[in-house]
Amino acid sequence: MKMKCKAALAMVLVLVQLLTSVEADFRAKRLDISKIDPDLIPTLEEYGEVNATKYETAGEWDELLSVVQDFEDDEEYGRISQDVIPFSNDSSVNVWYPPLETMIYKGTENTDDVSAVYIRVIHEILSNMTFYGGDKVVENVFDVFGMKPMTTTFLSLLNMGLPTSDQLLVRMWKTDFINDAMDFFGSSMSTHGDLDTMFQDPIVGLMGSLQNFVLDYDNVVFKDLAVVLGKPLGPSIIPFLKSMSQQQSSAQPAQPAENATLALQEKVEEVFPDLIKNLRMLGVKNVLYNKYLPIPCIKGDDYCPVKGTPYARAFSDMYNLTKSDRMTEEEFGLGFQDAMVQYFRDKSGDIDPGNIISRMVNNKTASIGNIIKQGAEVNNHMYDVLNSLANNTYAMDIDEDVLETGFDPRTAVCMTNITAAMYESPETGAAWIDGLGLEPVGDAFPLLGDLSSRGQVFVDKSQNAVIVGIEGVPVIHKYFQRGFFGWLDLLVGGVHTFEYPCTQMFIHSNKDRCIELSEKYSHAKINSGFAPLDSVIVNALRPQLEKAAAMFDTKPKLYITGHSLGGPLAKNTLAQVLLRGYDE
Numbered sequence: 033m034k035m036k037c038k039a040a041l042a043m044v045l046v047l048v049q050l051l052t053s054v055e056a057d058f059r060a061k062r063l064d065i066s067k068i069d070p071d072l073i074p075t076l077e078e079y080g081e082v083n084a085t086k087y088e089t090a091g092e093w094d095e096l097l098s099v100v101q102d103f104e105d106d107e108e109y110g111r112i113s114q115d116v117i118p119f120s121n122d123s124s125v126n127v128w129y130p131p132l133e134t135m136i137y138k139g140t141e142n143t144d145d146v147s148a149v150y151i152r153v154i155h156e157i158l159s160n161m162t163f164y165g166g167d168k169v170v171e172n173v174f175d176v177f178g179m180k181p182m183t184t185t186f187l188s189l190l191n192m193g194l195p196t197s198d199q200l201l202v203r204m205w206k207t208d209f210i211n212d213a214m215d216f217f218g219s220s221m222s223t224h225g226d227l228d229t230m231f232q233d234p235i236v237g238l239m240g241s242l243q244n245f246v247l248d249y250d251n252v253v254f255k256d257l258a259v260v261l262g263k264p265l266g267p268s269i270i271p272f273l274k275s276m277s278q279q280q281s282s283a284q285p286a287q288p289a290e291n292a293t294l295a296l297q298e299k300v301e302e303v304f305p306d307l308i309k310n311l312r313m314l315g316v317k318n319v320l321y322n323k324y325l326p327i328p329c330i331k332g333d334d335y336c337p338v339k340g341t342p343y344a345r346a347f348s349d350m351y352n353l354t355k356s357d358r359m360t361e362e363e364f365g366l367g368f369q370d371a372m373v374q375y376f377r378d379k380s381g382d383i384d385p386g387n388i389i390s391r392m393v394n395n396k397t398a399s400i401g402n403i404i405k406q407g408a409e410v411n412n413h414m415y416d417v418l419n420s421l422a423n424n425t426y427a428m429d430i431d432e433d434v435l436e437t438g439f440d441p442r443t444a445v446c447m448t449n450i451t452a453a454m455y456e457s458p459e460t461g462a463a464w465i466d467g468l469g470l471e472p473v474g475d476a477f478p479l480l481g482d483l484s485s486r487g488q489v490f491v492d493k494s495q496n497a498v499i500v501g502i503e504g505v506p507v508i509h510k511y512f513q514r515g516f517f518g519w520l521d522l523l524v525g526g527v528h529t530f531e532y533p534c535t536q537m538f539i540h541s542n543k544d545r546c547i548e549l550s551e552k553y554s555h556a557k558i559n560s561g562f563a564p565l566d567s568v569i570v571n572a573l574r575p576q577l578e579k580a581a582a583m584f585d586t587k588p589k590l591y592i593t594g595h596s597l598g599g600p601l602a603k604n605t606l607a608q609v610l611l612r613g614y615d616e
Contacts, residue, residue, distance in 0.1 A: 072097035087138035126415040140326040146509040152324040155197040172307040193265040203260040316365040341482035447593035454503035477572035479564040489576035498580045504596030525561035562600035
């Protein structure tokens, strides 16, 4: 099959600009580079093709480039330890850097880098700790460790020298802070095994792990953090932690490990109710007031692709009531929590919110840690790939043996475009699909619950094809609520026995295939986080497939495509289509 796509053979299309009239307009209105400080242009050009867009200002570029230049100067003159610079002592390794424009915050709809969003979310909190209630959370955590009197000192340090959001972003990027933190905690988790066997309460286990981290002053994460925070805050962190540790040691005489664990558990039980209350209020105030938090579905914005679903409306109604002073912040927090629990109960049956953390921190802890810390082999091929992706020049050779199997790379590129378009806003996604020459059969529909990944059916009449496009986990830097719920669903979901639909309604009259497979694979299992709901298959997918099939004179080919979580969802959607006979 040769799908009618405007895309070239290059498989880059999942990560690059939309090949639509929207993109043409986007490129036509670039920022005039001449407005950027001329002294900073060489710094900009170090990082590849200049791609300033209409969503950025010259002032924003000047601020970002000044921070990048300052960091490079500090590195050159030895003011930053080479220990925190990735591969600084290995000239054979090329280090790839992302296009600088991805670091500039351009609003919910146009910011494409998760760090560019959430560094600003965090900076907003750190800049207004009392307003958001972060000071109370810090006090609770310090109280658990027996360091409550140090809270005021810590907050004073924070107020004295907090870097700008651009400084945080550039320094975290240059030191590879996120990867170092993942490696550190991955290694820590891999040695813990099952936290439930170490602590009766997983919260105590998590607090114990955090305490061990805080007291390990020589780890690479703290070295990175000292650079990320900069002067005067950065160099003060480790002496401050050592001072905390010494005060704790002098206040509490040495005791056996089992007694220390019991004491920690008792302290957690004492502080935990207040900590949960303060964490909830920290979350509530961020949802209501943090301008950088991407919550279009809670606000009821048109940018939200599931705006009309019952749960999206429920969360939006609570938000609007609170913003108009008809609901208190406390009522909003409790209502949000209750709606979230009910959302998961509707999907997965009874779920005890108190067990969510226990499910996340269970006997899989060590396995997850090993996966996180394993990393990848370092080679310059990845540098070349990333560079060509950023420059929209990536291409790949395909063996003749592969082509002889019937694989058509043009079809693969088109499928990649379709699933990439499913991540976008309704307006952008529709323009992308139209640019591919496809016709939507109906509206997109959530597959695992109102706020979950979506599916949609398209037709290409010229190619006699029906395509089901499936979104992966919603991107959290554009849809915080959908992304958060999506990842939480995967973490708390479990494996259960696969239920064959052989006796359900709306199944094709010929049940032989379903019955045969149910007998052959009677003990089949499925992860609930990868399985589309039966009600969606019957009430949303089936009608669109029937409508699509009726648009052709001959039986069309069926393609189902998905990326990331959309991959297993596509596989399990296909299984339901075949078992129910919807392909006949």
